[in-house]
Amino acid sequence: MAIISAQKTPARPAPLSDTTVIGWLRINLFSSWINVILTVVSLYIIFVAVKGIWVWGIQDAVWSAETRRECFKISKDGACWAGVLNWMDSIFYGRYPREELWRINIGGLLLVLWMAPLWLPRVKGKVFIGLTTVFLYPFLAGYFFSGGEKGIFMQIMISAAIVCLAANTLHSALGVFANSSLSEFLIRVTGTGKASEKTQRNMLIGLLALALVAVFLWQMSWHLESVTWTKWGGLFLTLVISGIGIASALPGGIILALGRRSKLPVIKVISTTFIELFRSVPLITVLFMATTMFPLFMPDGFVLNKLVQVIIAVCLFNACYMAEVVRAGLQAIPKGQAEGAHTIGLGYWGTMGLIIMPQALKVMIPNIVGSFIGILKDTTLVSIIGLFDILGMLRAISEDVFWRGLHHEPLLFGAGLFFIICFVMSKYSRHLEAKLSTDHKD
Amino acid sequence: MTSTEKQDTAKGQGKLASAASSEVMIQLTKVNKWYGDFHVLKDIDLTVHKGERIVVCGPSGSGKSTLIRCINHLEEHQEGLIVVDGITLDKNLKNIDHIRTEVGMVFQSFNLFPHLTILENLTLGPIWTRKMPKTEAQAIAMKYLERVKIPEQADKFPGQLSGGQQQRVAIARSLCMSPKIMLFDEPTSALDPEMIKEVLDVMVELADTGMTMIVVTHEMGFAKTIADRVIFMDEGDIVEENEPNAFFNNPQHERTKLFLSQIL
Ligand SMILES: Nc1ncnc2c1ncn2[C@@H]1O[C@H](COP(=O)(O)OP(=O)(O)OP(=O)(O)O)[C@@H](O)[C@H]1O
Ligand SMILES: [Mg+2]
Numbered sequence: 001m002a003i004i005s006a007q008k009t010p011a012r013p014a015p016l017s018d019t020t021v022i023g024w025l026r027i028n029l030f031s032s033w034i035n036v037i038l039t040v041v042s043l044y045i046i047f048v049a050v051k052g053i054w055v056w057g058i059q060d061a062v063w064s065a066e067t068r069r070e071c072f073k074i075s076k077d078g079a080c081w082a083g084v085l086n087w088m089d090s091i092f093y094g095r096y097p098r099e100e101l102w103r104i105n106i107g108g109l110l111l112v113l114w115m116a117p118l119w120l121p122r123v124k125g126k127v128f129i130g131l132t133t134v135f136l137y138p139f140l141a142g143y144f145f146s147g148g149e150k151g152i153f154m155q156i157m158i159s160a161a162i163v164c165l166a167a168n169t170l171h172s173a174l175g176v177f178a179n180s181s182l183s184e185f186l187i188r189v190t191g192t193g194k195a196s197e198k199t200q201r202n203m204l205i206g207l208l209a210l211a212l213v214a215v216f217l218w219q220m221s222w223h224l225e226s227v228t229w230t231k232w233g234g235l236f237l238t239l240v241i242s243g244i245g246i247a248s249a250l251p252g253g254i255i256l257a258l259g260r261r262s263k264l265p266v267i268k269v270i271s272t273t274f275i276e277l278f279r280s281v282p283l284i285t286v287l288f289m290a291t292t293m294f295p296l297f298m299p300d301g302f303v304l305n306k307l308v309q310v311i312i313a314v315c316l317f318n319a320c321y322m323a324e325v326v327r328a329g330l331q332a333i334p335k336g337q338a339e340g341a342h343t344i345g346l347g348y349w350g351t352m353g354l355i356i357m358p359q360a361l362k363v364m365i366p367n368i369v370g371s372f373i374g375i376l377k378d379t380t381l382v383s384i385i386g387l388f389d390i391l392g393m394l395r396a397i398s399e400d401v402f403w404r405g406l407h408h409e410p411l412l413f414g415a416g417l418f419f420i421i422c423f424v425m426s427k428y429s430r431h432l433e434a435k436l437s438t439d440h441k442d
Numbered sequence: 443m444t445s446t447e448k449q450d451t452a453k454g455q456g457k458l459a460s461a462a463s464s465e466v467m468i469q470l471t472k473v474n475k476w477y478g479d480f481h482v483l484k485d486i487d488l489t490v491h492k493g494e495r496i497v498v499c500g501p502s503g504s505g506k507s508t509l510i511r512c513i514n515h516l517e518e519h520q521e522g523l524i525v526v527d528g529i530t531l532d533k534n535l536k537n538i539d540h541i542r543t544e545v546g547m548v549f550q551s552f553n554l555f556p557h558l559t560i561l562e563n564l565t566l567g568p569i570w571t572r573k574m575p576k577t578e579a580q581a582i583a584m585k586y587l588e589r590v591k592i593p594e595q596a597d598k599f600p601g602q603l604s605g606g607q608q609q610r611v612a613i614a615r616s617l618c619m620s621p622k623i624m625l626f627d628e629p630t631s632a633l634d635p636e637m638i639k640e641v642l643d644v645m646v647e648l649a650d651t652g653m654t655m656i657v658v659t660h661e662m663g664f665a666k667t668i669a670d671r672v673i674f675m676d677e678g679d680i681v682e683e684n685e686p687n688a689f690f691n692n693p694q695h696e697r698t699k700l701f702l703s704q705i706l
Binding site (some may be wrong): 334336337339340341342343344345346347350354355358359362 | 547
């Protein structure tokens with residue numbers, strides 16, 4: 001028997017529960033007597049806790065005082081934020097000479113300037129910009145931070161970095177505002193538009209060399225005051241160590257992961273041993289080993305400072321962890337992808353670089369960012385081996401003559417700072433994931 | 443007999459024109475392959491001339507895929523000699539890379555690159571392995587997309603296309619490398635029935651252009667239309683090899699008869 005429906009079924013509004021706040025409340029919080037009681041009790045607990053924090057942290061808090069004693073005098077039960085505020089410079093910069101702080105700020109700004117094009121539309125060659133950030137920026141920043149006499153190698157790298165930064169910035173500005181690129185612009189300006197490709201390339205290389213020489217001569221005329229690493233500290237030091245750790249973890253991890261999957265037994269065994277060795281030891285042990293045992297393996301007279309040792313240890317450790325993240329990502333890519341790439345003639349590196357890695361990295365973004373956040377947080381362990389990173393600085397406040405015993409406020413402040421940084425990172429990773437998903441498979 | 447005469451006779455039989463010439467494109471001599479202890483390919487001898495169209499069939503697990511994957515070295519054979527386009531396949535990576543640019547392959551599972559647009563899928567090979575300028579590669583890609591009748595999909599991603607469209611893109615991707623030989627490994631067996639025809643049509647057109655083709659398929663109608671020779675494999679042996687009419691109407695071997703009775 002056939003069933004024929006004569007009328008169209010009219011659309012009805014969705015049930016109350018899903019669409020309104022009141023509906024949601026009723027279903028989730030007040031559906032039964034037990035739920036009502038639980039809700040009321042929970043609300044009361046939350047109220048008490050929030051009120052306590054409010055009274056202690058804001059209402060009764062002291063914002064301006066010279067010593068902890070003074071804080072007590074003003075308000076006995078309030079937080080003493082004055083101590084944190086007085087130490088603010090130290091929390092951010094450690095014992096870095098106060099009149100040289102601008103160098104750190106400029107260094108940070110340069111990084112922003114360098115990397116900003118990566119987020120701008122219509123800019124071509126972003127991979128190149130990313131690579132120069134990893135390989136050239138550290139030299140420039142390193143010199144800004146430590147200063148002193150420049151060796152000839154340092155001079156060359158600094159000049160290259162400056163030229164590169166200028167070119168990047170100009171290139172990006174042209175991309176954003178004129179939808180063009182630096183090379184197109186230079187070709188137009190020099191009027192070589194009709195010349196052969198070879199002439200154009202020679203002209204570009206020539207201009208680049210010229211800029212390099214000019215910057216090289218210019219940078220010989222100045223140098224910065226030397227600041228030894230022992231003066232570095234605070235959030236600045238934390239960001240330097242974790243920044244280098246983050247920047248090197250992915251390239252290092254990729255190399256190690258590829259090594260582990262290599263068909264050559266020697267490379268495979270070396271990579272695997274290396275990865276497993278570092279992964280089976282806690283970071284703090286690696287740090288102790290790096291600072292106490294590393295010097296034993298070094299040739300006589302070759303002394304690395306503690307900071308460099310720590311940085312090397314952090315880099316190796318994180319590269320090994322990242323290697324496993326990368327390996328998992330590589331395994332998620334079906335074998336057919338590599339075969340498809342082979343059939344259009346791509347070799348090992350072409351297949352990896354163009355087909356496998358881009359897909360694997362996309363899959364790995366949440367894990368990669370998770371590792372990055374982990375690196376940032378783990379870096380605070382260096383305070384245990386005597387570096388005054390942000391955690392070291394926050395604890396140093398309680399040992400200051402004027403602020404003796406001030407523990408809670410600095411640590412809370414530090415926790416807040418970390419939360420903000422990590423939260424932004426993880427939110428950004430979500431955004432990136434959504435933006436890069438091209439599978440459209442649902 | 444010259445090739446034109448041969449074409450005429452072929453047409454007279456109601457078949458597609460065969461462009462087969464005497465130039466040898468693929469030569470397999472006593473090829474053996476094992477997976478561990480399992481003997482997949484047993485003393486395979488096969489000669490394919492330029493312009494010849496070969497259809498390979500046989501029961502599941504008989505080694506058909508393994509055979510054609512050895513020809514572009516996606517699988518490594520352990521004994522015997524494989525010569526493709528005058529180049530011997532050995533451990534020399536240069537030779538392998540070279541042969542892979544000359545041999546196109548289409549898989550059952552398409553194997554398109556999901557992170558690239560259709561156009562980028564097609565231009566990747568020409569740009570990176572043939573070192574072709576981008577604009578030229580794009581022009582060629584559009585030409586082949588038109589030939590497989592989906593130029594309007596150029597800017598989409600593979601995940602947005604139907605199976606039949608994806609497989610046609612995969613064929614176009616191989617053709618963009620202007621290969622001398624095309625290998626097909628069950629190109630239609632992952633497709634819904636209504637999409638099989640659109641892919642087979644493209645393959646028939648390709649056969650018409652005189653491309654050297656080896657096709658693993660169970661589409662017997664298709665085999666009858668385009669094949670110069672049908673090869674039947676079972677348990678790693680080439681059991682029977684004949685021109686399609688004789689193969690289907692008058693199979694010689696017991697195993698062939700059994701197989702044909704099951705699928706026809
Ligand atoms: N990587 C491998 N390792 C071990 N055995 C394999 C591997 N690949 C294939 N085999 C085996 O080799 C035999 C031949 O496989 P092949 O894929 O060539 O068969 P086929 O004829 O293409 O079958 P089908 O029609 O199912 O695709 C099968 O028995 C299969 O189980
Ligand atoms: Mg198969």
